Amino acid sequence: MTVQEQEQNKMEDKIRVIVADDHACVRAGVRSLLGQIGHVAVAGEADSTQALAELLDSCACDVVVTDLGMPGIDGESNAIQFLRRLLDQAPHLPVVVLTMIHQPSILMGLLQHGVAAIVDKRDMTASLIHAIDAGLTGQGYLSDHACAAIAKAEAPQPRAGVMSAGEWKVFTMYVSGMTISQIAVRLNRSAKTISTQKRNAMRKLGLETEADVIDYACQIGLT
Known part of the structure; x- marks a missing residue:
């Protein structure tokens, strides 16, 4: 048996994890952490949603560990829409979200769409291995900070509906600094239509005020 075949057999005996984050230091931290565990191995790394899609x-792999605030596919500014599609297409693949997002409605929405576990990056060292194991057994997992964030909401409920591509485009243009009128001109739509799409996007994200919009945009790297 060749060395390559031996290495392949060793990999097959372990939990194979794909790690996706646009920050090399985070990927290195995850790789180092998982390297200390005998039954887990990093099968590949990605620094964008496009790279993650190609790697998949x-x-x-047996588990995906991914950030949300990565460059997306087709101009998307984060991985949320991609993960929704992935979870619809591969519902049995455990996805562990590693994030700094702390908005309850967003975290609840991720759980609603089938994310196996959510680990706040501040809890990574203590929680990531537990999250991976829990995801594989279908138990679900929330790290301490993620659990506390959700608990802050009064009877949190995930918002109904998934944003259309048009609503997301309007939302990202708005948070980039464009006015409703400017977006209407750019997209050749009426200001009333653009305003409605912006409100729908906010509602589906669970955002109620302009301060919520700014906070959300900062959390996922839109600004």
């Missing part, structure tokens, strides 16, 4: 097509 070419690399066998």
Whole structure:
């Protein structure tokens, strides 16, 4: 048996994890942490949603550990829409979200769409391995900070509906600093239509005020 075949057999005996984050230091931290655990191995790394999609097509894995605030596909500014599609297409693949987002409605929405676990990056050292194991057994997992964030909401409920591509585009243009009128001109739509799409996007994200919009945009790297 060749060295390559031996290494392949070793990998198959372990939990194969794909790690996705646009910050090399975070990926290195996750790789180092998982390297200390005998039954887990990093099968591949990605620094964008596009790279993650390509890796999933070419690399066998048992769990995906991913950030949300990464460059997305087709101009998307984060990985949320991609993860929604992934979870619809591969519902049995455990996805562990590693994030600094602390908005209850967003975290609840991720759980609603089938994310196996959410780990706040501040809890990574203490919680990531537990989250991976829990995701594989279908138990679900929230790290301490993620659990506390959700608990802050009064009877938190995930918002109904998923944003359309048009609503997301309007929302990202708005948080980039464009006015409703400017967006209407750019997209050749009426200001009333753009305003409605912006409100719908806010409602589906669970955002009620302009301060909420700014906070959300900062959390996922839109600003």
